[in-house]
Amino acid sequence: MDSVFSHTIAAILTIGIISFLYKDNPLYKFCESLFIGVSAGYWFVQQYYANLLPKLFDNLGITKLVGAENAPEGALQALFLEGRLDDNLLYLIAGVLGVMMLLRLSPKIGWIARWPLAFTVGSSAGLYFITYFQSNAMSQLEHTILPLNSFNNLVLIVGTVTGIIYFYFSKEHKGVFGGAAKVGIYFLMITFGASFGYTVMSRMSLLIGRIDFLFGTWLGLVK
Amino acid sequence: MKAFSYSFTFYCLLGLILLATTDGLAQVESSDSLLSPLLPPSEVIAEDHPGDAGAAIIVRWKLSPDEDRGVTGYEIVRSTSPTGEFSSIGFAAAGSNRYVDANTEDSLTYYYKVLAIDVDKNVSESELSPPARSSPQWFNFHLLNLLIIGGLICGAVIYFIAHAKKGKKLFLRKIAGLEAVDEAIGRATEMGRPILFIPGILDMDDVQTIAAITILGRVAKTIAQYDTKLNVPTSRSIVMSTAMETVKEAYISAGRADAYSDDFVHYVTDEQFGYVAAVNGIMVRERPATCFYIGAFFAESLIMAETGNAIGAIQIAGTAMPAQLPFFVAACDYTLIGEELFAASAYLSGEPKQLGSLKGQDVGKIIAMSAIVIGALLETFFAISGSSFFGSLAELVHKLFSIVAS
Structure with missing residues (x-):
């Protein structure tokens, strides 16, 4: 009985979302609002239990400090009770940055919120530089250096070189250089076409999954 | 007809002798495998994993001479004392002669042994490795090529930013x-x-x-x-x-x-x-x-x-x-x-900074295109002529862009 009820609710919501294909309507609006509200709330709770609680409050010992049962001792207890500098004390910096971010709610000191943002953007860019350079540049280059003794190798090398030429911004695409860039964009478009077809097929399987749910699991018309 | 009869008799005799010999050899081999114990891996060396932030020791060994006789893999065990209790830290597949223990404490000294295991679950233990201790390094020399090429591109970016800041178009x-x-x-x-x-x-x-x-x-x-x-x-x-x-x-x-x-x-x-x-x-x-x-x-x-x-x-x-x-x-x-x-x-x-960055990246693209074209031509010449000169040059280009896992 429970499953019939839950399947009916799921089916109504599925139909509500699919009804957008016809036009915007009250059922879609209801489903949309429900989806956004539930997911936003879910993400808040998920972020709290996945990040704030274990990484910040538990590691610092704030959970213990507020008297939670079975809470682990954290960096603050180590510092003030044992006089020891625990590695987890570093989470204090993350906590301070988080609080600084919230200061944007105050118009007078809202500018402070720019500092944690600058830290996030700058550190991310710096950290990812090496990763991307290794995987997206060096590794690809190494595996493109091949002998021109087969059709596959020829296609790979010509496609890569002309593709790079297309993304070269310091020279106008004219003459031989422009021709090579054109070959590069042809290679890109052929790749996009293949990728388009492949992804459309995978989306079809998602649609089939929902139709199977409606006509099979819910209505029982398809066995 | 007589000649045929002699030949036939000769080949029959030869066949019988060969059969007897190979059967005998097989029997010797079979009894060997049944009787001789599994030989252990040897020359176990443990040393700090180079170019990392510490907390890792690399263990190397010479494969068991019985590698082709059903060795299924190697179990690596470690202890903080040569006479202490050894505990298993991982397995390496047959044919592997290295294992990275990425769970060490830099303040402790570790001793390792490598155990060869065969299909019948027979275990053969190596000698003890020399003591090893992990430590952090400031520089990872395996990524030197990354530093050189990254430095070239970053240098180009800085040059073009300075160029743009001077007001040059x-x-x-x-x-x-x-x-x-x-x-x-x-x-x-x-x-x-x-x-x-x-x-x-x-x-x-x-x-x-x-x-x-x-x-x-x-x-x-x-x-x-x-x-x-x-x-x-x-x-x-x-x-x-x-x-x-x-x-x-x-x-x-x-x-x-x-x-x-x-x-x-x-x-x-x-x-x-x-x-x-x-x-x-x-x-x-x-x-x-x-x-x-x-x-x-x-x-x-x-x-x-x-x-x-x-x-x-x-x-x-x-x-x-x-x-x-x-x-x-x-x-x-x-x-x-x-x-x-x-x-x-x-x-x-x-903005000069962004324009300079883009121009600097274009320098990186020139490096990439040149490397592909030069490397591919060298590889092709090597494939056609088999000349070691072209082969070593092609290998050099490869090495310049390869990220070596230490």
């Missing part, structure tokens, strides 16, 4: 999608309808989102000048904060601080399809004249671009997600493909 070719930005904003102004800007669905730690926010700054500045309404729904809280700051800055620099509203940028939800449902709703209700999809996208790309197409909006997209580019190319009026997305912010802003 740096040439950048036109990018079709960017030429259309002002036109698209102008169209929205004429129609009196809002502009929708979607900065992707990833957080600020993604370089595409950073590029999207930079482009948003330039777009918002033009919007402020044209006095058009802007709507930026975001799926990440930090992106919302950054976008708010960027749009506010843009309005201030356009001299339209009074026209700015915090409502331009708003958070929806982190949930991918919840976000798509909301954006689609906004599209059909507010009917924006222009939609920008700039940043990192996944399955939602086509859903949003199709809705935008259905309401007749001019659509400009930009992403470096290879799987989503086909959808944007098919459904949008202009698409910034991959690198063009990152070039866009430099092109639009005209």
Whole structure:
């Protein structure tokens, strides 16, 4: 009985979302609002239990400090009770940055919120530089250096070189250089076409999954 | 006939002798495998894993001489005392002669043994390794090539930034999608309808989102000048904060601080399809004249671009997600493909730092193209002639770009 009820609710919501294909309507609006509200709330709770609680409050010992049962001792207890500098004390910096971010709610000191943002953007860019350079540049280059003794190798090398030429911004695409860039964009478009077809097929399987749910699991018309 | 008979007898005898010999040999071999114990791996060496931040020891050994006689793998055991209790820390497949113990404490000394195990679960233990201790290093020499090539590109970026700061003009070719930005904003102004800007669905730690926010700054500045309404729904809280700051800055620099509203940028939800449902709703209700999809996208790309197409909006997209580019190319009026997305912010802003960065990256592309062409030619000459001269040169080019796992 429970499953019939839950399947009916799921089916109504599925139909509500699919009804957008016809036009915007009250059922879609209801489903949309429900989806956004539930997911936003879910993400808040998920972020709290996945990040704030274990990484910040538990590691610092704030959970213990507020008297939670079975809470682990954290960096603050180590510092003030044992006089020891625990590695987890570093989470204090993350906590301070988080609080600084919230200061944007105050118009007078809202500018402070720019500092944690600058830290996030700058550190991310710096950290990812090496990763991307290794995987997206060096590794690809190494595996493109091949002998021109087969059709596959020829296609790979010509496609890569002309593709790079297309993304070269310091020279106008004219003459031989422009021709090579054109070959590069042809290679890109052929790749996009293949990728388009492949992804459309995978989306079809998602649609089939929902139709199977409606006509099979819910209505029982398809066995 | 007689000759045939002699030959036949000779070959029969030879066959019998051979049969007897091979059977005998097989029996000797078989009894050998049954009787002789499994031989252990030898020359076990343990030393600090080079070029890391510590906490790792690399263990090497010489394979068991019985490797071809059914050894299924090697078990690595360790102890902090040569006479202490050894505990298992991992397995290496047959044929492997190294194992990285990535769970050590730098303050402790470790001793290792390697155990060969065969199909019958017979175990043969090696001698004890010399003591080893992990330690951190300041420099990873395995990544020296990365430093050289990265340094060359970064040097070029710094040079071109300095060049641009001196006021010297740096040439950048036109990018079709960017030429259309002002036109698209102008169209929205004429129609009196809002502009929708979607900065992707990833957080600020993604370089595409950073590029999207930079482009948003330039777009918002033009919007402020044209006095058009802007709507930026975001799926990440930090992106919302950054976008708010960027749009506010843009309005201030356009001299339209009074026209700015915090409502331009708003958070929806982190949930991918919840976000798509909301954006689609906004599209059909507010009917924006222009939609920008700039940043990192996944399955939602086509859903949003199709809705935008259905309401007749001019659509400009930009992403470096290879799987989503086909959808944007098919459904949008202009698409910034991959690198063009990152070039866009430099092109639009005209700032020396961004222009210099782009020019520096072009130097990197010249290095890449040269390496591929030279390396491929050397490989081809080597394949045709078999000359070791070409072979070693090709190997050198390979090594220059290979990331060696130590």
